[in-house]
Amino acid sequence: MQPLLDPRRRSATRTGARFKRLSITTVAVVTALALSACGSSATGNSANSNSSSKNASDTISATSASGGSTALSGDSTAAGHIAAQVLGQPASGSSKPTDGGTIEVAWQQEPPCLYGEWVQIGYLSQQYLEELVASGPNGTVKPMLATSWKVSSNGDTYTFQLRKGVKFSNGAPLTAAAVVDNFKSWFVPNPATYNGYAESEIGDFYKNAVATGPDTVEVNLKSPYSDLLSVLSQYALGIQAPQAIAEGATKDCQDPIGTGPFEVVKWNHGVDVVLKKNPNYWQKGLPYVNGIDWKFVDDDTTRYASLQSGENDVVYNVPAPEWTNALQSYQVLRYNTGGTPFRFVLASKWPPFNNVLVRKAFGYAMNRSTAVQTAYLGSRVYEPNGAVGASTPDYDASLADAYTYNPTEANKLLDQAGYTKRNAQGVRVNKSGQALTIKLVYGLNMNATQDDVNFFQIIQQQVKKVGFNVVLVPVPQATFFSSGAGWPGIAKQWDILPWYWVGRTPDNLHVIWAPTIGNQVNVNNPSGDFPVSNQIAQLVASPSATTQQKLSDQIQQTVYANDALVFGITPLEVNLAITPKLHGVWQRSDVGEPVFTTAYFAK
């Protein structure tokens, strides 16, 4: 095992190594939906108690009143589960696993395609696609389709030994050539297979992939990239059968073929994706169940009610009003996704938020902690720091009090900013007669759930007192996406965008605040305002952990406390409520995808 990269060592040196490169992580930015953020006071291991949870992958678990349910908690469980996944043992549960049954899952959002880098695709695609390596807790990397790997001494060649006897669900064997096909397809400029995640993560480093033996793949890099394994473990880089790649988007999107525990039988658009057990699955005896009926139930009330009525076994995103009920009656799995928190991004390039005094006033006018409590009813925790979430390395906890509710201060700042009068509606106006109207644009059920909208409405009422008129503008997903890079589509048509970025690689600050990623304008920061580009450049160049910590703190200080460009709301969370009779479900330490490989129904 000497030549192998020891995950623990890697983890320990991660802080030191992590900015020695240019480009980075850019998971599906707009990533989507309804990730309910949270972290619970119920279990103590909440995201806010930052220092204890330095990794981006805590599985938090609140559980289960009813008997026989799996009680999971903390990292140890996640580790146990990863091991279980790889070793093929049942993850947990008090009874002996039994075969059979179909798991009925009620998800919220239907993805536009069954293959891709959007996190909403990832939750589903993890059921039928697997990566070369798997992500473990604390940033560790575990074997998956590759059983072992060697890194050349200069760090620019990775040699993967593939697991023997693995077959795709169409019966084709997993060969080195098939893996090479996948690598090639990610970087070919063909929208059918092109993988934006691969491109933005490793496009700057990737040279080629070569099959050096029937089960040996060599990945050559132009320059060393220390996070390669971590990137290859992400949900967006699942290995597809060459047949699916050759047939292009129609196949990819409708009926992808992977090596995972399940295979796609049929996608009934607007209804469900039917998955059945992959008969060729390499982990013998798994999965226990015959299949999954993965339904899309958009309506919060209906989705949760379908768990209560026993029609579904697992529901995603428990609505806030049902949170207490879920904790009392079901197994609840929660996964605190790494990356930036769900937050407000302020449009700092046009009025009124181009004036830092107005931005700060907005910060003081909000009572975010109260609003989070009221809107989410405990299903999420408050995360004030808009720069990075508490589970991120180098999180600056001292910024927690940067903007606590202070209407007096807000009024003072707005007077200074020239918004001295109020119109008949009580909205402040400046000397040129411009009212202090703020457009909050969001994708309903896309990057904001109904609970999030409740939060926005509470904020709307809070800031009204000091003379802000916040207007809520829901837009469809198509508009949100097409607005894209630099956001010209809705440029100047928004003042606040709710935003988040999920991922487990530690480069959150770089991903959001570097002016360019690769050769493109960085679309991860919709405001297009990059005040810390110098510090980001230094951060990338600096080898010293101490310097990095200092720079990281400076950046958080600037974008949140000093410049008031981003205001945190809650860390991102994926939560699942599960019927007590279903055992052995766990969440991956990537972005909290549910894993049903080891799930079984109690007799």
Next chain:
Amino acid sequence: MSSADTTSAQRVVAAADHGAAPLGRRAGRAAFWLLKRLFGGVLVLWATATVIFILQALTETNRAKSVIQQLSGSSQNPTKADVGAFNSKFGLNESVFHQYWSWIGGLAHGNFGISYFQHEAVTTIISRELGPTLVLTFVALALAWVLAVGVTVLAAGRNNFASRLATGFQLLCASLPTYWVGTIFLVVFALDLGWFPVEGATGVSGLVLPAVTLALPVSGFMGQVIQDEFTSVLGQPFVLSARARGMSDIGVRVRHVIRHATLPALTLSGWAVGYLFSGAVLVETVFARPGIGSVLVNAANEGDVPVVSGVIVASAAVYVLANIVVDALYVVVDPRLKSA
């Protein structure tokens, strides 16, 4: 025994009139009427298709970019080559006039285009999803009729507590928001009482709550209209004459009056089909039912223009057909109209 009543008398007269005419002429007249109506229907569909085309042509959304970004789930800008490939695949690089004629010409040949996201013909998607929505719509329409007629026959023209209650019930129904009713029904009858499935079931038990949810407002509207007409017909001489012959109150109502009173409700049914069809969008969402409504919601959210356009044209076609059927039914219910 009912020879004295106006309707029957007129029927006899009408029958005599037409009975004299050669059968071929009658059929010819009916065919001409149908042709006229179908031609009118085609005009409506053409106008609908044109308006849809203009609307989608006016949207500023960069369609290629939006679709490519959604399909890959990435907010990275697609390359020019990607955008070009998309535009040529869907004919978006053609002139607006060319696009218009392809769209109208395609419709004429039953070709509604290809979905941006589902990679299959829009007609395939619609024909697959139309069934459940049509079933829901017509079951709801039938329920609305039963409710409206039932309540009216029992309550109209009486001035007692029960009739006021019935009128109040109809008013309440007419003003209930569908989404709210659906959610309440879901919680009470599916979740708390467990009588019906919460989501997705396509069988009869899964149809009850969605159909009742949709039917209530329509039955309220129709009930109001029927009741007005019913009350005025109750005062007609032939009703008095029927009563004088010793016919029971309920007999008079069911045998004579209802026929008159249903005409305006029949007119409303044409409208109701449209109302129910669009109401299905909400109901299908609440009960997670498959159907054209949920397809439309998804397509609108994703910006799948061919699917949205196709569903609208298909809905317009259902509406047009329903109105032709309603007009034909007038003649059946009221033969007086036959000579008109």
